[in-house]
Amino acid sequence: MSAPLLEVQALCAGYGATRVLHGIDFTLAEGSITALLGANGAGKTTTLRALCGMVRTAGTIRYAGARIDGRGTFPALTTEENLRLGAYTRRDRAEVERDFTRIYGYFPRLKERRRQQAGTLSGGEQQMLAVARALMLRPRLLLLDEPSFGLAPLIVAEIFSIMRTINRDEQVSMLVVEQNAAMALELADHAYLIETGRIVLAGKAADIKQDDAVRRSYLGY
Numbered sequence: 739m740s741a742p743l744l745e746v747q748a749l750c751a752g753y754g755a756t757r758v759l760h761g762i763d764f765t766l767a768e769g770s771i772t773a774l775l776g777a778n779g780a781g782k783t784t785t786l787r788a789l790c791g792m793v794r795t796a797g798t799i800r801y802a803g804a805r806i807d808g809r810g811t812f813p814a815l816t817t818e819e820n821l822r823l824g825a826y827t828r829r830d831r832a833e834v835e836r837d838f839t840r841i842y843g844y845f846p847r848l849k850e851r852r853r854q855q856a857g858t859l860s861g862g863e864q865q866m867l868a869v870a871r872a873l874m875l876r877p878r879l880l881l882l883d884e885p886s887f888g889l890a891p892l893i894v895a896e897i898f899s900i901m902r903t904i905n906r907d908e909q910v911s912m913l914v915v916e917q918n919a920a921m922a923l924e925l926a927d928h929a930y931l932i933e934t935g936r937i938v939l940a941g942k943a944a945d946i947k948q949d950d951a952v953r954r955s956y957l958g959y
């Protein structure tokens with residue numbers, strides 16, 4: 739097996755004197771979709787913040803290549819202007835134009851709304867715009883914090899299906915933090931369960947889905 743794209747070892751993080759992560763280890767294989775699961779307050783968001791350097795950490799994070807930051811979209815700009823900003827640091831202008839076509843192919847709703855102010859897009863469309871904009875940087879890894887948050891089930895299904903297509907066709911790896919464990923385990927190939935800052939379960943998503951404790955506590959059946 740080749741080296742993982744992301745390798746986290748003994749990661750500790752917290753806020754001021756409060757320790758939240760007590761030395762977690764996980765890896766993400768190139769091309770994989772890996773889920774981080776856990777109850778409210780377990781430390782999922784803190785893990786992503788730690789990966790982006792937004793909180794002070796101890797331990798090691800190894801990542802081969804560029805990092806994707808988690809800035810929100812700019813509400814006063816149009817959909818297309820937001821996407822253009824996503825590609826701001828790129829010099830390959832002809833390629834960027836081709837990427838517009840490609841990304842509008844994944845997100846036809848965004849194409850229809852390309853001249854609309856981002857702030858007036860629906861919650862689901864703004865979530866799509868955030869993913870689309872990150873893709874304009876041609877990332878190898880996307881960090882997604884609750885992509886289903888506050889969205890209707892049909893929109894969630896649409897976004898997850900687009901994410902699966904992008905993962906498959908573009909070889910973009912994804913680390914997905916989700917409350918919606920059922921959806922996440924459908925999407926992911928691997929998963930980790932965090933409880934109060936520690937990894938308590940790791941494995942293939944299909945196996946985690948069968949785990950009795952996970953079913954009782956996170957899947958509700």
Ligand SMILES: Nc1ncnc2c1ncn2[C@@H]1O[C@H](COP(=O)(O)OP(=O)(O)OP(=O)(O)O)[C@@H](O)[C@H]1O
Binds near residue numbers: 756779782784
């Ligand atoms: N900025 C902060 N300052 C102090 N404590 C924080 C801060 N952000 C989070 N915490 C605490 O860190 C712990 C883990 O929070 P975190 O946001 O990582 O949880 P989570 O797993 O993402 O939960 P949720 O599912 O509710 O989003 C919680 O006890 C929370 O209160």
Ligand SMILES: [Mg+2]
Binds near residue numbers: 782783784
């Ligand atoms: Mg969170």
